[in-house]
Amino acid sequence: MKRLLVAILVLAAAPAFAAHTPPASLDAALAQGKRENKPVLVDFQAVWCYSCYFMASHVLNGKEWDDLNSKVVFYEADADKPADKAWMTKWNVHFLPTYVAIGPDGEELGRILAERPRDTFYKEVAGILSGDARLSKLKADAAKGSMAAVADVLDTYQLHYAGKEGMAWFATLPPMVRNVSDKDKRVALAKQRLLLLQAKDAKDDKGIVDAATKVLAGDIGCERPYVLDDLVGASKSQPEADRKTLLAPQKAPYESFLSTQVFTAAPACADQRSAVLTAADLDAALGDTAGEQAVLRKAIDLSREKLHGDLRSDRNLADNLRVYLVRAKAGDELDTLEKQLIAAWPDDYVYNYRYGRRLVESGKAAEALPYLDAAAKKAYGANRIVVATYQVKALRATNRDAEAKKVVAATTAAEGKAFPDQVKKLQESLTSAG
Template sequence: MLNRPLSSPAFVFRTRALCAAMATAALLVTAGLPAAQAAYSPPSSNVAWLPAGADADVDKAFAQGKAEKKPVLVYWGAKWCPPCNQLKATLFNRQDFAERSKSFVAVHIDGDLPGAQKLGARFKVRGYPTMILFSPDGQEITRLPGEVDAPQVMNVLQMGLAGGRPIKTVLDEARAGKPVSANEWRMLSFYSWDTDETQLVSPNDRPGLLAQLSAAAPASEAEASTRLLLKALAESDEGKGIKPDAATRERIKKLLADPVASRTLMDVLVNAAPDVVNALAPAAGPDRTALAGAMDSALQRLQADASLSRSDRVSALIARVGVARLDQPKEALRPKLPAPLLKEVRDMAAAMDKEITDGYERQAVISSAAYALGEAGLWTESDALLKSNLSKSHSPYYLMSHLGGNAKKQGKKAEALGWYEKAFNTSEGPATRLQWGSSYLTALVDMAPQDSAKIEKVAAQLFTEAAGQEGAFYERSARSLQKVGVELGKWNAKGAHQATLDRLRAQLAPVCGKLPAADGQKTTCEGLIKTRA
């Protein structure tokens, strides 16, 4: 499960990554919003989660961990985030997770808590969800995967709790050819590389590193080796990572034909199937046809596997659509797909909508089902599913953004802007509002650049809200504001809107002037709107 761009709310097919009714604290809504408040809710009611919205909260949790000789598990997420909701629906609510939580200190950082974005900078986390396990003395042991199914996450968590060494130490020794235990090879293969945020390796170097680790894993750790290989293949594009060869293709085809092995490696297959096929067979022809057929057969088994969550089964179906689209233009609105596959997409979307009763699961699955319909060219059905779920969602603004993305792809500019505006107006939480607002402004610049008054109004509102927030110039919130600055720069590329940008810069000046320079906030603020040469 991965955190997804608002314009296409489906699980991103790369190696990535993944409300209990206990209102225990209130969260002030940003400036510019009504006086209403959004309540903090823990990820589950069966675990003693410690809410953290400031450094002092985290320091207290680590002090508790050290005193009790317990590791610390930090979960960073957001109310609206579908993969976060999937964790709530399938992992955090498990009795074995609740029992296991007694052996660690569970910390929850809601991205919309006042100081959460500053904590994001402290822990170097950006994507929702991110789970990090720390030793009692504060060393990072590992980043837990959010895309694997709950039993596998529990196994990885147990390995980390059983005296696991810091993942950086394990990686360094594996690269140096030093002995690494079986559990440590598994930890490397399950590590959440997508939420690494360059802690261990830069994104550009990741495909090569994963390929190196796959080759270095001993024969006794075949599963870890293959998992690393699949992750390397998923990122091997534009000349990076593994070069396709017949031996590797045969190895993957053998894996796909094995029901047990493919089920074990389900998480990578359902999240990266089109990328894996494309990496091993980059051109249309017999190799691609054979590999795509083998992949589709494996994905069909996973799609029908009742032991998997509904989210994973929908992801398997989306992966099948992605594989079927490989030889068609990426921008095709109505790809040519087999009639049986189209029927399966329709039937599964309808079944998910009918069967799901849990609110967390609905938030996680419905957007994916709607994405599957869109990828299959079934836009009317996708829109209908999203609209019918607006009243059932605890974060309907997420679905509204998806509706905006659907309309934009179909060239329906006015409809798209209407949904993006409504999504922004109804969004809740400081960081969330900046993110949704930056998406709305981006849509305005892209689809209505002539509407100078609206663009200036939205930008000014975002800067006003940022001025009233504690963490607006850290991490995700800072990136949302930087996106606003970039879009305004594009809009003013020829200097036609310089007066508008000058007014916005004047609005920001006193805000920037009050920020500390030591931690980069002031520099971030002052760099939002570039001065024309």
Template sequence: MMKLFTPIALAVTLSLAAPQAHAAASASIAWQEAAGDSDVDKAFAQARGEKKPVLLYWGAKWCPPCNQLKATLFNRQDFIEQTRAIVPVHIDGDVPGAQKLGTRFKVRGYPTMILFSPDGQELTRLPGEADAPQVLKVLQLGLAGGRPIKAVLADAKAGKKLSANEWKLLSFYSWETDEQQLVPVAERAGLLAQLAAASQGVDGETTTRLWLKTLAASDDGKGVKPDKALGDKVRAVLANPAESRLHMDVLTNGAADIVKTLTPAAGAERKALVAAFETTLKRLEADATLSRADRITALIARVDLARLEVAPSELHPKLSAGLVNEVKQHAARADREITDGYERQAVITSAAHVLGQAGLWKDSDELLKASLTKSHSPYYLMSSLGGNAKKQGRKDEALKWYEEAFNKSEGPATRLQWGSGYFAALTELAPQDAARIEKTAAQLFSEAAQDKGSFYERSARSLQKVGGSLAKWNANGQHDAVLARLKSQLDGICAKVDAADKQRETCESLVKAPAKKG
């Protein structure tokens, strides 16, 4: 699941309440494409010279949330105008050198948006899950503040006085894409609880948002325990249309986790809270001021709540006939009405997912198949078809879709990611097909050798997934000969990998040599 501005621009006020008309076809963000350190250094040199902040956007062609940004934020005239006063930098995760830049900026998940000061200090990470007007508002807050987010957080933890805008920036910070820059994942919920308590008296919106984020991050019992006062606060937000709309992104994305945190066990109390959420989520789903992606997220949350007492592996949950019918109608309406390619990639994939969650597997498959020719990244949909088939035990069909998705995927990082998914399915669903498994692993290693960024970030994790699948497949040593050949191939590749940044070490750790017998 990230912006900035100059002092003069801070005086500009924009209307953020109503959706803006799409920019004219000739108007667009003047992204500076970056594929390596020199490109980024050039952008920061320009920023220092012009005293402008830098907005870095890290994304990928296939990524549904990235396409959502393109459909709802990057095409807004007000956003485009704001970017005139910043240096906007785009890193496509599939260009050569992109994954190395990912290491430099500590970015992994697509999309990530980071706002930097002209001298390169990270001011904040923007919340890609918030709706466009909120993102614009947070952008202006980041531009107005001017202090690095680490300094703001340090002062908040030390009990020092922060401005109302700095508290708001903390509440809107993209903790989901933090990548442990500010706090380890295991400590995130506790930190959010600390911030929520410390923000009391600043403004209701900020404190409420921090508590909601705390609850959404605390489903494992860490950060905050069930509390009547917090439960009452959540119910008050749910009952207030204006407040629930304001915190829509947290309520829809975190509904199930919030409910599990406040009501750890099934019973009357949980049932009442789910009913309150249901009313709010239905209202958000029908809210025409929200994007279609946000509205279907509200529907997904309703299904998630309806499945709370259902085993995650249950393919055909006993949901109410009314909810199942709504899911079917919502998906059909989205398929019928959406013509924009970016929006389709963002919404249709979600629609197919929620159809499956509701037990409508045939409808999910049909929607995905019908959308293949309408998608600029059909391999993403093919992977979803593979996942559907795998869940239903159709092994051959699952492998067919996973393989086709890999074959059709584009870009070095994407191919390694899709290839590792296909390989994992292959070793799990067809472990007897040693020849096919060896051939696929060898192909992935060969492709990795062609890209200098293969042992950084997402690409490295994809290759580590391949190595893990190989180790599991050969747990009993029955395929030692295959692993020996693959290890030999990899040794030749690793010898040519730069030893800096531990990348050669990453390469050499992918496949362990079979233990000598005897």
């Protein structure tokens, strides 16, 4: 999903069910679910995710949230913590937020990827918890010839990023089922989505272009930005004229998507950021600089209009504004906004870190250090190593190598056991060029 593994954040607001003591670990949550005969709903998120901002402030609250928490054991899994990161690997979770529902018997009931509008999220969760989405039942129905079940199983493999496994399962279906499957639009589309996953895993640009083009010809709703992003990326190696010929037909349907599902009073798609950035990338690939800036400025203006000058009113929207300004290269506006974000969220590491990092990357290492130092005092786990990496860059750029070594030593002592590979790279940064 677009830029999604580069952005997630745990909000400070206490959940509506704070009266109940939350499980201390995912193992404890699963044990509680088994003991109480309840499903476990795991929310995989982390400290730097705009999608998680949206869900926490717009969806995971209110009466529906209270009702849901009376039916499940809820656990917030932090992707920056080693134990929760291990579960992400075990369950093949690649995108944040991801919501995974596990039955009392330990079998996965289903999962939801990315942010959703409120109504959509609770309808999807209800369907998963009803038991109708249990994979073993769906596979049995698929083998009997249910095209709806075939599509549901293929979609489940899609959610697990298991393209090869999904197509391998499809090959086990009776010939009488496989032979008529392409006549069903949902099944045909689901197969192409799995072929797209396979091509991405193999880094096969030609395969990505072929599958993505076919997927984009279908009715994929809010998934359109992510698939178009795949197409734009995989086509980079093509000659410019060929690439424009390939991408040009995507312009009109994407503009329609933006006008009907994103730039509206009540957007059907929660992830406005990916939609806007993909539009800008498409325009850039087509050589339409004016169009690229126009869609970014529209998103900037709409974000400011909805915020009414109060960055704390909607953290997701405020962070979207920051990203649009970055993409538009609006340096002066971005400087002002990032300082305002630091003031609005003083207890978080993330905005001090982002501003400090940008200063380092623009050659202003000395100016960056106070912000990075402030971020380091609040960072933890994997994000502490990320902050330390830029502290080292800034210190070395200002000829303060002894202090850089102290930062590496302290970070290694605190996080080396949990994140050995990342800490090794941090240590190597003391001797690397640049």
